Amino acid sequence: MGSDRAPAPEVEGAILAARHHDVEVLLVGREPQLRAELARHGHHGLPIRIVAASEVIGMDEKPVEAVRAKRDSSLRVGVRLVREGSAGGFVSAGNTGAAMAAAILNLHTLSGVDRPALAAVFPTAARTPCLMLDVGANVDCKPVHLEQFAVMGEIYYRTIFGVGRPRVGILSVGEEESKGSELTLEAHRLIKRLPLNFVGNVEGRDLYNGNVDVIVCDGFMGNVALKVSEGLVFTIVSMLRESLKVTYTRKLGALLSRRAFEDFKRRLDYSEYGGAPLLGVKGVCIIGHGSSNAKAIKNAIRVAAETARGGINAIIEEELAATAAQEGRSKE
Amino acid sequence: MGSDRAPAPEVEGAILAARHHDVEVLLVGREPQLRAELARHGHHGLPIRIVAASEVIGMDEKPVEAVRAKRDSSLRVGVRLVREGSAGGFVSAGNTGAAMAAAILNLHTLSGVDRPALAAVFPTAARTPCLMLDVGANVDCKPVHLEQFAVMGEIYYRTIFGVGRPRVGILSVGEEESKGSELTLEAHRLIKRLPLNFVGNVEGRDLYNGNVDVIVCDGFMGNVALKVSEGLVFTIVSMLRESLKVTYTRKLGALLSRRAFEDFKRRLDYSEYGGAPLLGVKGVCIIGHGSSNAKAIKNAIRVAAETARGGINAIIEEELAATAAQEGRSKE
Numbered sequence: 244m245g246s247d248r249a250p251a252p253e254v255e256g257a258i259l260a261a262r263h264h265d266v267e268v269l270l271v272g273r274e275p276q277l278r279a280e281l282a283r284h285g286h287h288g289l290p291i292r293i294v295a296a297s298e299v300i301g302m303d304e305k306p307v308e309a310v311r312a313k314r315d316s317s318l319r320v321g322v323r324l325v326r327e328g329s330a331g332g333f334v335s336a337g338n339t340g341a342a343m344a345a346a347i348l349n350l351h352t353l354s355g356v357d358r359p360a361l362a363a364v365f366p367t368a369a370r371t372p373c374l375m376l377d378v379g380a381n382v383d384c385k386p387v388h389l390e391q392f393a394v395m396g397e398i399y400y401r402t403i404f405g406v407g408r409p410r411v412g413i414l415s416v417g418e419e420e421s422k423g424s425e426l427t428l429e430a431h432r433l434i435k436r437l438p439l440n441f442v443g444n445v446e447g448r449d450l451y452n453g454n455v456d457v458i459v460c461d462g463f464m465g466n467v468a469l470k471v472s473e474g475l476v477f478t479i480v481s482m483l484r485e486s487l488k489v490t491y492t493r494k495l496g497a498l499l500s501r502r503a504f505e506d507f508k509r510r511l512d513y514s515e516y517g518g519a520p521l522l523g524v525k526g527v528c529i530i531g532h533g534s535s536n537a538k539a540i541k542n543a544i545r546v547a548a549e550t551a552r553g554g555i556n557a558i559i560e561e562e563l564a565a566t567a568a569q570e571g572r573s574k575e
Numbered sequence: 576m577g578s579d580r581a582p583a584p585e586v587e588g589a590i591l592a593a594r595h596h597d598v599e600v601l602l603v604g605r606e607p608q609l610r611a612e613l614a615r616h617g618h619h620g621l622p623i624r625i626v627a628a629s630e631v632i633g634m635d636e637k638p639v640e641a642v643r644a645k646r647d648s649s650l651r652v653g654v655r656l657v658r659e660g661s662a663g664g665f666v667s668a669g670n671t672g673a674a675m676a677a678a679i680l681n682l683h684t685l686s687g688v689d690r691p692a693l694a695a696v697f698p699t700a701a702r703t704p705c706l707m708l709d710v711g712a713n714v715d716c717k718p719v720h721l722e723q724f725a726v727m728g729e730i731y732y733r734t735i736f737g738v739g740r741p742r743v744g745i746l747s748v749g750e751e752e753s754k755g756s757e758l759t760l761e762a763h764r765l766i767k768r769l770p771l772n773f774v775g776n777v778e779g780r781d782l783y784n785g786n787v788d789v790i791v792c793d794g795f796m797g798n799v800a801l802k803v804s805e806g807l808v809f810t811i812v813s814m815l816r817e818s819l820k821v822t823y824t825r826k827l828g829a830l831l832s833r834r835a836f837e838d839f840k841r842r843l844d845y846s847e848y849g850g851a852p853l854l855g856v857k858g859v860c861i862i863g864h865g866s867s868n869a870k871a872i873k874n875a876i877r878v879a880a881e882t883a884r885g886g887i888n889a890i891i892e893e894e895l896a897a898t899a900a901q902e903g904r905s906k907e
Binding site (some may be wrong): 367369379382383414415416423424425426427446447448449450451452460462463464466467468469470471472473474475476477478479481482483486487490491492493494497498499500501502503504506 | 595599700711714746755782784794798802806809811814815825829830831832
């Protein structure tokens, strides 16, 4: 209920998901609105149900405070369905901080995980996406958190993108092992010992060149990388649009190459990948952009279903237990 | 001598600078090569001199080691000219780490500065550039370093871009003062007390939207922001190029809108701003991209001259002394 144009894209996305993927969708929110929106579409016979929630958390509300205060918000009711086992996963395109807070406060963390991480999917020049985590759940991280992010991200990538041995890298300021901050140098040492396809340090440019599949970093860094990217794409697209409008010749050119721009925008479109999974909580939680369209919602639902069916959380707990056993560390 | 196509763009850029700006240029490097390159251009009567240096530091050499070993490298000789007062500033498009190391090891830091910072200039949607520092000189920073970066960046922006009260922000993960890492929260508290036009926390997207003039951050973060941007621009341009070649209609469209793309590329072109100043050393040092063309070199020389003439270093020392006095801190 809390996204920019809710609940229209949510309802349409739910219908698309129920039609094209083998899922049952529970729409959580204000019943009259959801019913009215559903009525605008043909959904006869589709496995879609409404679960009433009377409150909505807005985009500008303070996450933790809002989640605590609004017990009947669509976010809290949705997360509760997951906790009770009535839903296999939860999708939201609302307030990202509130969605994370609702999940972390109510679902608890997986065994072996100290900090859940938000993982974002980036398009690359190589047509295989790049998964970066954490992009904002944890501001100050310790090396052991980055180690856990590496394990969780690798399992997620493997399961969702069907890549046998995804390449895992750590975000740093140079490729040499000796380069980095105190945090990344120690995290490098920890991740190196794991049974992963670890490619070592990667740099900011590797986020988009397809040289690495999973990049781990602290949430501050990941958030900056994500927002710098969003800002740059926005600026580039508006500069180009302006520049294409100056003369008639240019306008004609832009018209003729319109499909090229559509292609291009589709390739840059984060919504193809269906949102960012919050990894490390007991349950499945996929968080989409506030401006998600129906296709993004449909893909987020598909990804949530694949994450649940793939048993990613059980695998994460197993692998972290194995890592802890091997390192002789006491499990938490 | 150490840039990708040295010394051709350097010599041509020097000629352009000597012709169009009121500067005398010393070309530092291997004399026969420089002489041959100069002979290819008309430079009669221009104030250009060659200063011989027999060694070259390559792009892939380890900065500190190379600078220590190659005493007669163009980088070290160039920096020496500045130290001796024979040159007002030094420009290099060679190995960035080595250029920084040569300057930091040989020029020493300004009074009141703990750590010199590399400042990069980014184009924005607003047509006024954004200066971000540090973009790579310091990996692990303390709050007081960010405070000094704010003072240095503000003075540089004021002098070079002629803006009376540049807006200074600190890179964080949310606009609210309560958001950030341990580092940024404390730096926020320190910078807030300075007599600057401080706009508080800014986010990654603000790098490109023109909402802020000077952004301070630690060198790890700045390096990631810079390299993510470079990688994204490269990926976007190649995706667009591919997409425009698929059909004849698109190709024709691209041809007709060619000037729009040229405009667009010019606006994204970092070389317009003439390289990144290393702020905080006793002397002027401007570091350009390894692929700098003649125009970028010319602009870097112009910026070096303006930095020297503007007396930026004296102003930095004065303002830091005033800050230290006000805070009752012992000067270092």
